[in-house]
Amino acid sequence: MNKIYYFDNNATTQMDKRVLEAMEPYFIDKFENPSSIYKSAQQCRGAVETAREQVAKLLNADPSEIIFTSGGTESNNAVIKSVAFSFKDKGKHIITTQIEHHAVLNPCKYLELQGFDVTYLPVDKYGIIDIADLKKSIRKDTILITIMYANNEIGTIEPIEEIGKITQEYEIYFHTDAVQAVGKIPVNVKKLGINFLSLSGHKLYGPKGIGALYIKEGTRFLPLIQGGHQEKHKRAGTENVPGIVGLGKACEIAQNEMQEERTKIEYLCQKLANGLKDKIPDIKFNGHPEKRLYNTLNVSIPGINSQDALIMLDEKGFCASSGSACSAGIPEPSHVLKALNIPEKLISGTLRFSLGKFNTEEEIDLFLEIFPKIVKKLKSS
Ligand SMILES: *Cc1c(COP(=O)(O)O)cnc(C)c1O
Numbered sequence: 001m002n003k004i005y006y007f008d009n010n011a012t013t014q015m016d017k018r019v020l021e022a023m024e025p026y027f028i029d030k031f032e033n034p035s036s037i038y039k040s041a042q043q044c045r046g047a048v049e050t051a052r053e054q055v056a057k058l059l060n061a062d063p064s065e066i067i068f069t070s071g072g073t074e075s076n077n078a079v080i081k082s083v084a085f086s087f088k089d090k091g092k093h094i095i096t097t098q099i100e101h102h103a104v105l106n107p108c109k110y111l112e113l114q115g116f117d118v119t120y121l122p123v124d125k126y127g128i129i130d131i132a133d134l135k136k137s138i139r140k141d142t143i144l145i146t147i148m149y150a151n152n153e154i155g156t157i158e159p160i161e162e163i164g165k166i167t168q169e170y171e172i173y174f175h176t177d178a179v180q181a182v183g184k185i186p187v188n189v190k191k192l193g194i195n196f197l198s199l200s201g202h203k204l205y206g207p208k209g210i211g212a213l214y215i216k217e218g219t220r221f222l223p224l225i226q227g228g229h230q231e232k233h234k235r236a237g238t239e240n241v242p243g244i245v246g247l248g249k250a251c252e253i254a255q256n257e258m259q260e261e262r263t264k265i266e267y268l269c270q271k272l273a274n275g276l277k278d279k280i281p282d283i284k285f286n287g288h289p290e291k292r293l294y295n296t297l298n299v300s301i302p303g304i305n306s307q308d309a310l311i312m313l314d315e316k317g318f319c320a321s322s323g324s325a326c327s328a329g330i331p332e333p334s335h336v337l338k339a340l341n342i343p344e345k346l347i348s349g350t351l352r353f354s355l356g357k358f359n360t361e362e363e364i365d366l367f368l369e370i371f372p373k374i375v376k377k378l379k380s381s
Pocket of ligand 1 (some may be wrong): 010030052070072073074102103148150152177179180200202203209210211244245
């Protein structure tokens with residue numbers, strides 16, 4: 001296999017080897033069902049509870065406030081549908097933003113079909129919601145405000161603490177999809193005044209198919225997945241023990257090494273940005289210049305088509321993504337970039353580079369040598 005240069009860490013991350021090592025015993029040696037009563041099963045139960053503590057610690061939550069799910073998508077679905085169904089007699093209004101991940105937008109659209117009313121807040125040119133807008137959109141029948149922590153495409157970080165103050169003042173449940181934030185920046189649920197927070201293992205060097213949901217003590221919650229009594233009746237199904245152990249380990253590593261990783265990734269990303277500016281003078285950077293994840297660069301280049309650029313990059317081993325989601329083979333301009341009012345012509349020339357802790361300076365150097373040539377070629381074709 002040829003070497004790849006992976007600049008797509010917001011899509012998924014390579015697992016940390018230490019995570020795999022932590023998981024390994026729970027496939028063969030310690031395979032028991034954590035709900036069984038024999039001693040050997042108690043080891044599995046213990047491992048699940050240790051992982052719960054590791055996840056909780058990273059968020060400054062109590063372990064009793066964490067449940068495990070199959071990932072970010074399930075966590076988001078669980079919250080949105082739970083609040084909708086348990087408060088439908090109180091109100092049918094939900095507030096979210098135009099730039100959420102589809103794992104929030106589509107459950108909201110589904111609820112609209114069920115008779116709920118959803119406000120999709122617009123964002124400014126950097127991707128940040130207007131707090132005054134949010135206040136104005138709150139109604140007597142608003143039951144949930146769900147606003148992402150950091151955007152996966154442009155990296156913009158929303159004013160979560162301010163939103164938390166408002167939701168507490170109005171006594172409305174507040175959920176944040178923090179899948180892109182957790183592991184990259186410190187997230188403190190106590191300080192933020194949130195009721196629900198979603199996170200996902202594979203975005204922080206953990207396994208795919210595992211995630212968690214923070215549910216603040218005292219918050220009403222109806223399970224999305226019903227069945228056995230696992231996860232204190234909040235999420236049925238035999239626990240994905242290896243996945244849970246892996247997620248716990250990934251959170252522990254993030255807790256210990258986040259600062260160090262940040263310094264390195266920030267440096268690489270800055271170098272990448274400077275190099276791009278230098279060599280492609282008409283390049284445009286999307287997202288907020290400062291209130292942004294330090295690993296994410298979203299750029300528009302006039303006169304190129306990002307799909308072509310991605311194919312040519314792929315030929316050189318570089319993995320990145322574009323400003324469109326491919327549905328049924330037809331690239332659809334990204335709803336996030338549209339919400340920023342970026343003209344469709346520029347959207348079609350938009351690329352996202354998202355770095356991670358396994359990237360190196362040599363990769364950035366190589367990229368800065370190759371990519372400007374690709375752009376030149378595309379512009380002249
Ligand atoms: C990746 C992602 C999700 C989905 O998480 P999965 O674990 O893949 O289901 C949700 N929200 C955001 C912001 C994401 O980046």
